[in-house]
Amino acid sequence: xxxxxxxxxxxxxxxxxxxxxxxxxxxxxxxxxxxxxxxxxxxxxxxxxxxxxxxxxxxxxxxxxxxxxxxxxxxxxxxxxxxxxxxxxxxxxxxxxxxxxxxxxxxxxxxxxxxxxxxxxxxxxxxxxxxxxxxxxxxxxxxxxxxxxxxxxxxxxxxxxxxxxxxxxxxxxxxxxxxxxxxxxxxxxxxxxxxxxxxxxxxxxxxxxxxxxxxxxxxxxxxxxxxxxxxxxxxxxxxxxxxxxxxxxxxxxxxxxxxxxxxxxxxxxxxxxxxxxxxxxxxxxxxxxxxxxxxxxxxxxxxxxxxxxxxxxxxxxxxxxxxxxxx
Numbered sequence: 001x002x003x004x005x006x007x008x009x010x011x012x013x014x015x016x017x018x019x020x021x022x023x024x025x026x027x028x029x030x031x032x033x034x035x036x037x038x039x040x041x042x043x044x045x046x047x048x049x050x051x052x053x054x055x056x057x058x059x060x061x062x063x064x065x066x067x068x069x070x071x072x073x074x075x076x077x078x079x080x081x082x083x084x085x086x087x088x089x090x091x092x093x094x095x096x097x098x099x100x101x102x103x104x105x106x107x108x109x110x111x112x113x114x115x116x117x118x119x120x121x122x123x124x125x126x127x128x129x130x131x132x133x134x135x136x137x138x139x140x141x142x143x144x145x146x147x148x149x150x151x152x153x154x155x156x157x158x159x160x161x162x163x164x165x166x167x168x169x170x171x172x173x174x175x176x177x178x179x180x181x182x183x184x185x186x187x188x189x190x191x192x193x194x195x196x197x198x199x200x201x202x203x204x205x206x207x208x209x210x211x212x213x214x215x216x217x218x219x220x221x222x223x224x225x226x227x228x229x230x231x232x233x234x235x236x237x238x239x240x241x242x243x244x245x246x247x248x249x250x251x252x253x254x255x256x257x258x259x260x261x262x263x264x265x266x267x268x269x270x271x272x273x274x275x276x277x278x279x280x281x282x283x284x285x286x287x288x289x290x291x292x293x294x295x296x297x298x299x300x301x302x303x304x305x306x307x308x309x310x311x312x313x314x315x316x317x318x319x320x321x322x323x324x325x326x327x
Contacts, residue, residue, distance in 0.1 A: 027064040027282055030091035030112075034079045034101040035227035037070040043230065043253050045117075048268040049095060052275025067091055076100055076173055076201075076228060083108040093281050095274055097227050099176050102127055102138070109137065113287040115277040116140035117270045120176035120225065122292050131292040139277055139287040141270045142294045145225050145250065148264045149180045150187040152248045155263050155300070156220040157191065158318045159246050159307070167196040167218035167245075169209060169236075171226040180224050203232055207239055214243035221247040223254070225264070233257035241309050255303035255326055260310065265295035299323040 031049075033040045040046045046068075050060060058064055067089050069082035083104040086094055093113045096102050102116050106127060118141055119125060128134035131142070157163050168184055170177035177199070185195045196218050198209035206229075213221065221240055223229050229236065230253065237258035240247040248254075250264030277290060303326040307314050319325060 026062070027093075028089070028091040029064055029066045029278065030086035030089065030094035031066050031068040032079070032083060032086060032094055032096045032101045032105065033068075033070050033227065034076050034097055034104075035070065035231050036072050037068075039227070039231045040070065040097075044268050045097075045271045048271035049117075049274055052272035053278070055272075056275055056279045058275075058279075080104040080107065087112060093278055095278065096140075098225065099125060099174055100227070103175070106138070111137060113281045114138045114140070115274050115281070115287070117274050118143045118145075118225075118265070118267060120145045120180065124179065125176065128292060131294065133289065134292060135288045137287050139290040139292055141273060142292050143225070143250075143265050143270075144294060144298075145176075145264070146180060146183045148250050148298070149183045149222065149224070151263055151298075152222045152250075153184060153187040153191075153193065155248055155261060155318075156222070156246055157193075158315060159260070159312055160219050163191070163193055163219055165194040165196065165216075165218050166220045166222060167198065167213040167216075169206065169213075169221060169223045169229070170197060170199045171224070171228045172199045172201045174224070174226050174228075177224050177226070184222060201228075203235060206232060206236060210236070210239040210243055210245065214245055218245060221245045223247065223249045225250045233259060237306065241306065244310060246310065246312065252299055252301040252324065255301045255306070258306055259303060260306045260312075261300065261302045263300050264298060266297065266299055270295075302326065 071078045079101055087109045095115050096105055097117050098119045102119050105114050114137055122128040122142055127138040168181055181197055188195050196213055196216055198213055200206050200209050233254050234257045247260050249259055249262045251267045252262050254262045300322045301324045302322045
C-alpha cells in the first residue's frame, strides 16, 4: 500500500513545472556573437534569448549560467579563439549567431550542441545534412536569406523609379556573401539592372565604399546580412543619406536606426525561439534530430522620415505592404 505522504508527494511532483523536474544541475550555456557586446544588447537580441528561457521556466543563476563571448568592433578575427574558449569552458550547449561564428564553432567542436540563431544556409555552409535531420551537433533557425536578398531587389524597384544600378555591401570574411551576390544578380538580370559590389572590413571602409559606389552611379544599396554591419547601422544610414542612396537591410533594426527600409525575418524572435532548442537539448534531445526552423513571417519596415530626407515619394503600394512604417 502507498503511504499517504508518498502519494501526496507524487501528486505534487506531477504538478511541478517540467523544467524543475528535469533540473539536476546548473546548466552552462555558451553564447558566441561575432559582433560587439553593445550591439547585441542594444538591439535586444540577448534580452530576447533570456526572455525565451524565462518563458520556459528557467531562472538565470538558479537553473543556468551564461558564458558569453563577443568580438569587439570589427575584430572578427578573434571569433575562432572565442569559440575555442567556450569549448574549453565545458559548456553544455552554445548559442551562436551567423556564418562566421558558426563556422568557427564547427572547427572547434563536433560534440557540444550548437544552436544557431540565424545563418545564410545551413546546408551550403556544411552545418547540416538536411533541414529535417541536421545529423551533427548543429541545429537552430534559418532565414531564407538567399531568397530575402532577391526580394531586396524587388523592394528597391518600388522606391527608385527606373532603377538601373544597385550596389551591394559585403563583408570580406563572410564566405556566403558571394553566394548572396549571385542571387541578387539573378534577380536584377531580367530588368537589366547593373549590380555593383564592394567588400569591406572596417567602418572607414564602409564610408569610402558607399561614397565610391555613389560616384559609380549606384542608385541604391543592399547591405548583405552580417553581424559586422549590425554594429554600424546608424552610421551606414547616415552615409546613405549623405550620398543619396536608397538602402535596404534584412532586419528592422536598420530603419529603426535611420535606414530607409528592411525586409526579412524578425531576428529578435529568432533569439527568443533559440531557447526552445536549448530546452530540448537540456531534456536529452540530440541536436542532429532537431529540425532546423525556417521563418514563416517576413517583415517589411520603412522609415518615412528617411525617405523624406532622400527626397523620395513612397508609393501607396509599398506603404500598404509595409508591416511597420516609422514616421
